[in-house]
Amino acid sequence: MSLEFSADEPVRHVLVADDEPHIGRIIQMKLERGRYRVSLVSDGRDALERIRGDEPIDFILLDIMMPYVSGLDVLAETRQLPARQQTPVIVLTAKGQDSDRRRALDLGATDFFTKPFSPKKLLARIDEFFA
Numbered sequence: 001m002s003l004e005f006s007a008d009e010p011v012r013h014v015l016v017a018d019d020e021p022h023i024g025r026i027i028q029m030k031l032e033r034g035r036y037r038v039s040l041v042s043d044g045r046d047a048l049e050r051i052r053g054d055e056p057i058d059f060i061l062l063d064i065m066m067p068y069v070s071g072l073d074v075l076a077e078t079r080q081l082p083a084r085q086q087t088p089v090i091v092l093t094a095k096g097q098d099s100d101r102r103r104a105l106d107l108g109a110t111d112f113f114t115k116p117f118s119p120k121k122l123l124a125r126i127d128e129f130f131a
């Protein structure tokens, strides 16, 4: 896969919500080497605040287990917002959360990744949406 980006390809804004700082940072570093700008938040309340706002968000990554508001609850509200109904959402789950994964897909998640996952594969999956 080419690492070259054409100059007229837009920079996409990705909201990443994960309460484990090292995971958030790894995702951010990987995506920002691609053609993405990342906003990183570390709990569900901050994620909802960004999602309820009117800034353009092209893609959302939601950890499930987060303080204040779970990723599933953030996802449910996201899909209630007309401006965010089509926004792709990838849910990040821990091993053994099979029921959470089903619930995420029922709530309108686009896909899920089980931790630990390859940041490279995550980037490739996101790239597919904008190819």
Ligand SMILES: [Mg+2]
Binding pocket: 018, 019, 020, 063, 064, 065, 066
């Ligand atoms: Mg978590």
